[in-house]
Amino acid sequence: MSTSRPSPARTSRGPRPASIARVPGIDYDVLDTLLGYALRRAQIAAFDQFYRATAGYGITPPRFTALVILGANPGVSQTALAAVLGIARSGAMQLTDWLVGRKLAERRARADDGRAWGLYLTRRGAALAAELKRRVRAQDARLGARLTAAERRALLRLLDRVAE
Amino acid sequence: MSTSRPSPARTSRGPRPASIARVPGIDYDVLDTLLGYALRRAQIAAFDQFYRATAGYGITPPRFTALVILGANPGVSQTALAAVLGIARSGAMQLTDWLVGRKLAERRARADDGRAWGLYLTRRGAALAAELKRRVRAQDARLGARLTAAERRALLRLLDRVAE
DNA sequence: TATTGTTATACTCTATAACTATA
DNA sequence: TATAGTTATAGAGTATAACAATA
Known part of the structure; x- marks a missing residue:
């Protein structure tokens, strides 16, 4: 077999499948x-x-959380999303980029505040959120x-x- | 106040102090x-x-775990330590390097297996383990x-x- | 052949700091 | 001045793959 992997449904690299079974003979x-x-x-x-x-x-846990939060709170800002996730704003931005890049969410300008975006799920994002939920x-x-x-x-x- | 931080007892950079307080006004x-x-x-x-x-x-959680495991299981191998922590052997090696570099643990040759190390806490490591526990x-x-x-x-x- | 430890390399997640444009 | 988003950079933690020595 060559190095190519068919990889049935492995789009993600699975950040941590790490099992942590009890090791026999070890005193914890x-x-x-x-x-x-x-x-x-x-x-x-x-x-x-x-x-x-x-x-x-x-999908990772933060990405799932973001999809759920955007679905339940349309127009939420990136800063609010960062607060929910307990991460820095720069991280929330990258996460949002990921969602937007896959057309799961979109940024819309806000009438009340020219600095902030309002985040919304696209139709595709809403469908995925429902499926994942x-x-x-x-x-x-x-x-x-x-x-x-x-x-x-x-x-x-x-x-x-x-x-x- | 200048940018210099006295930093009372901040030897570690604290990998994740991330608080995750409930954000008001957000529907979870x-x-x-x-x-x-x-x-x-x-x-x-x-x-x-x-x-x-x-x-x-x-100290991080894996480091604490390692100190406890070495204390309770003298002579344990790096591979066993990796299994307990649920990480790869290469990671267990780096963790061990960290402990050894601070004279908290030491590697001893094994009589029964020339490939493996036996890991032991030093006197200093045992004292730290007790304090941390x-x-x-x-x-x-x-x-x-x-x-x-x-x-x-x-x-x-x-x-x-x-x-x- | 299989396993232990090692080395080299890469990737993900997150952080900090500085910058811009608004407020 | 303060805040929202952005950009650049850095670090920790972990993974994989290949290698030498030993089993």
Whole structure:
């Protein structure tokens, strides 16, 4: 076989499929008692599910978040988007460039403020957002498959309190 | 005030202090119902606590994990360390270089396998590990400060099940 | 042949700082 | 002066691929 890869549906390079299975014979010491470490492990599992749900779309968690936020908040500014994502404005700009470059979103001039853009999903972006929301929701349900509905609610509530 | 920063105890550049406060006036749509998003938010809060606990030590979560693992598993190999951290061997090597460069760990030849190193904490590394464990444990408790002891236990258990 | 550690290289994400144009 | 967006640059972290020594 040559070096060319058929690559079934691998548009994205998958930033982090990193599994983090327990290594047998290793003593994890204090790590097993830390909330922070348990969170990290759970989040890696969540990332894994997320990438499985969005394989082939080139979507990362921040990109998904951006699509959802633009869909629910038409006309939002890049600075607001940056605040939601907890990243620098320059990063929000690159993210927006990515979305615009794929015709998923567009920048429109604002009447009230000549400095800022209003960000909007295109029809294509809205369709993708809907599709991804469906997929991510399904995979998220699978993530909590080992939990009862009540446990799932409890976990969500506990996590919210930890996050402040 | 000039541009020079006294910077009390800022040895590390703090890879991600990124706060991710709720932005007022923004509709988070489906994000508020996703376990994965709740995990992400909680983990960012945990990261924040972690960096506060280890400020000035140049410690990152993987470095802390490595110190703990080496302390509890003397003679562990770089490949095993990589597996625990869920990173490539080349990354484990760089991490080890960092530890060795600061005289926190050392590589010792192995009797049974000429290819592999055995990794050990130095006396200095063991002291730092103990100090950091104390600090991280204290900050981790603060992370769950809004939870009762029973809730904390429940959360830990639920997270373990989510992480498989 | 397979594995350990290593080296070289590249890519993603994010940050900072300086610049412009508006406010 | 302050803010929105932009540009340029840099750094951390991690990945892949190829190589030498050893198993």
